[in-house]
Amino acid sequence: MKKSFIGAVLVAASVAGGVRAEPAAKDYTKETPQERAARMAWFNEARFGLFIHWGLYAVPAGEWNGKAIGGIGEWIMNHAKIPLAEYRPLVQQFNPAKYAPAEWARVAKNAGMRYVVITSKHHDGFCLWDSKETAYDIASTPYGRDLLRPLADAVRAEGMTMCFYHSIMDWQHPNYEPLPSWDKAREGHQPDMSAYVKYLKAQLRELVQDYGPLGILWFDGEWEASWTHERGVDLYNYVRGLQPSIIVNNRVDKGRKGMVGMNAEGDFAGDYGTPEQEIPPRGFPEGVHWESCMTMNDTWGYKKSDAKWKSSQDLIRKLADIASKGGNFLLNIGPKADGTIPAESIERLAAMGEWMKVNGESIHGTTATPFPRLPFRCTKKPGVLYVHVFDRPADGAVALPGLKNAVKSARLLAGGAPLKVAVKDGVATIALPAALPDANDTVVAVEVDGLPEAAAAPLGQGPDGSIELSAFDAKIHGSTLKYEESGDNLGFWTNDRDWAEWTFKVTKPGTFDAAMTVACDGKSAGGVYQLKLVDQVLDGKVESTGAWTKFKTVSAGRFIIAEPGEWSLGVRGRKAEKAEGLMNLRSVKLTPVK
Numbered sequence: 001m002k003k004s005f006i007g008a009v010l011v012a013a014s015v016a017g018g019v020r021a022e023p024a025a026k027d028y029t030k031e032t033p034q035e036r037a038a039r040m041a042w043f044n045e046a047r048f049g050l051f052i053h054w055g056l057y058a059v060p061a062g063e064w065n066g067k068a069i070g071g072i073g074e075w076i077m078n079h080a081k082i083p084l085a086e087y088r089p090l091v092q093q094f095n096p097a098k099y100a101p102a103e104w105a106r107v108a109k110n111a112g113m114r115y116v117v118i119t120s121k122h123h124d125g126f127c128l129w130d131s132k133e134t135a136y137d138i139a140s141t142p143y144g145r146d147l148l149r150p151l152a153d154a155v156r157a158e159g160m161t162m163c164f165y166h167s168i169m170d171w172q173h174p175n176y177e178p179l180p181s182w183d184k185a186r187e188g189h190q191p192d193m194s195a196y197v198k199y200l201k202a203q204l205r206e207l208v209q210d211y212g213p214l215g216i217l218w219f220d221g222e223w224e225a226s227w228t229h230e231r232g233v234d235l236y237n238y239v240r241g242l243q244p245s246i247i248v249n250n251r252v253d254k255g256r257k258g259m260v261g262m263n264a265e266g267d268f269a270g271d272y273g274t275p276e277q278e279i280p281p282r283g284f285p286e287g288v289h290w291e292s293c294m295t296m297n298d299t300w301g302y303k304k305s306d307a308k309w310k311s312s313q314d315l316i317r318k319l320a321d322i323a324s325k326g327g328n329f330l331l332n333i334g335p336k337a338d339g340t341i342p343a344e345s346i347e348r349l350a351a352m353g354e355w356m357k358v359n360g361e362s363i364h365g366t367t368a369t370p371f372p373r374l375p376f377r378c379t380k381k382p383g384v385l386y387v388h389v390f391d392r393p394a395d396g397a398v399a400l401p402g403l404k405n406a407v408k409s410a411r412l413l414a415g416g417a418p419l420k421v422a423v424k425d426g427v428a429t430i431a432l433p434a435a436l437p438d439a440n441d442t443v444v445a446v447e448v449d450g451l452p453e454a455a456a457a458p459l460g461q462g463p464d465g466s467i468e469l470s471a472f473d474a475k476i477h478g479s480t481l482k483y484e485e486s487g488d489n490l491g492f493w494t495n496d497r498d499w500a501e502w503t504f505k506v507t508k509p510g511t512f513d514a515a516m517t518v519a520c521d522g523k524s525a526g527g528v529y530q531l532k533l534v535d536q537v538l539d540g541k542v543e544s545t546g547a548w549t550k551f552k553t554v555s556a557g558r559f560i561i562a563e564p565g566e567w568s569l570g571v572r573g574r575k576a577e578k579a580e581g582l583m584n585l586r587s588v589k590l591t592p593v594k
């Protein structure tokens with residue numbers, strides 16, 4: 001009997017026999033903040049994890065029928081439009097004879113990672129474990145043995161937490177809707193999504209009950225119309241019902257705003273946001289959990305042609321940047337079909353491990369910087385502020401304006417050499433060595449009393465009375481307008497309902513010239529903008545500056561600020577017909593008229 005038929009019999013028997021009843025229906029989204037904080041504690045302590053994308057796609061490794069296939073390696077079935085009948089024979093070629101789970105776990109541990117997320121099933125539907133629900137799994141390969149169990153054992157033996165990625169989207173399952181548009185052989189078959197959800201749940205039960213306790217169920221592939229918010233909430237509760245302490249990412253539901261990864265406003269299931277291939281330019285309020293996932297080159301699944309490796313320095317700095325904003329870094333490797341990890345990945349993980357060996361305390365267990373804006377990334381713990389210095393400042397010093405805590409001492413974290421601290425006008429300044437000892441990221445440990453705090457410097461007038469309102473400090477209203485760190489601007493202004501707002505303090509009223517620093521591509525020029533200061537409005541037309549990255553300062557008109565106090569300025573607009581966006585806005589400046 002084919003295994004899939006046996007599987008069906010077993011599932012029927014088990015349900016009939018009550019061996020594995022459905023978990024009790026409970027709404028786990030209604031937990032208290034304390035319960036949630038307790039459940040997220042290990043995740044927030046970890047800060048750094050390993051992502052592993054591994055499966056049949058490692059066999060073609062980015063080539064099909066002798067041709068290089070563009071895009072990320074694990075999408076080859078889609079990008080090369082491979083019918084299931086032609087893709088399935090890869091099962092017979094997948095034989096990771098050199099798989100060494102203990103070595104994989106050691107590499108992750110030595111890199112300073114605290115958890116491992118591996119693809120149990122990616123979009124192609126192939127399962128890395130011996131599932132009772134299908135024969136499209138590791139048991140049908142020449143290798144024949146479960147890949148997940150030995151890795152779970154090795155990860156836990158290294159004191160790390162085991163987690164699974166699981167794709168909702170499934171290009172092989174006859175009941176997943178929609179069927180792959182490119183697979184003409186399957187045209188005419190009527191999928192049944194409800195039946196697919198039963199399959200999905202049955203496999204998740206296997207993963208959570210047979211490999212637990214797990215740290216995270218990392219869902220993905222939630223974006224197609226067949227996956228609904230209702231299904232997302234139901235699946236979140238189902239998985240939490242199987243293991244109440246498990247963490248489930250926000251891709252279980254429909255709230256995710258694309259690669260930005262955080263949820264749109266609204267009530268969506270999922271315990272944390274999942275920015276992908278990007279780092280949010282700013283942190284998030286206390287209690288908002290998030291994790292940036294990123295590849296080391298450009299592909300998640302192994303691709304022999306992808307040699308665009310990020311440098312170890314870049315990866316170390318990304319880790320510090322993410323931690324300084326209170327997030328986790330989930331860094332990916334794409335093992336080869338033979339079970340080995342690409343040497344370039346090993347090299348980078350080893351370099352990160354060297355850095356983490358002496359600086360790990362500035363990452364693990366830290367929380368976000370207390371400073372609204374500082375030229376350095378900072379992380380903090382009670383009693384210590386860690387300043388991450390990437391490049392030596394021209395004045396050779398680290399100034400900490402706004403730090404509320406008295407500085408007791410400062411030292412280089414690596415090696416402990418003491419550093420001179422001077423305090424002038426309430427600002428602590430730390431003298432750096434003539435040459436930074438670590439070109440990647442030199443960490444200065446600043447000892448203070450209590451948890452480091454900084455005064456949130458409200459926006460206000462400078463010594464010359466001018467008011468500089470930067471994109472970084474804008475309050476963004478809407479779902480697509482966002483701050484782009486690359487250009488230090490507000491961008492993706494594609495939705496006319498989106499707008500930006502600044503609230504600032506005025507101590508010296510008067511008449512002010514308003515000017516905006518903007519960029520707009522020639523083909524998108526012609527939109528209209530409106531600056532609004534309470535009941536005063538300044539309207540104007542967006543002119544071309546030649547490119548989205550070519551900024552120019554343009555006059556917008558004059559405002560009268562008649563009295564001191566708190567004021568609020570809004571910028572709205574309507575993009576031109578067929579324009580990509582309204583404009584990129586770097587700042588608004590109000591300059592007093594002499």
Ligand code: FHN
Pocket residue numbers: 072074075220221276293300
């Ligand atoms: O389509 C997947 C992709 O293959 C990869 O798994 C990434 C990793 O987060 N997630 C999806 C793209 O957003």
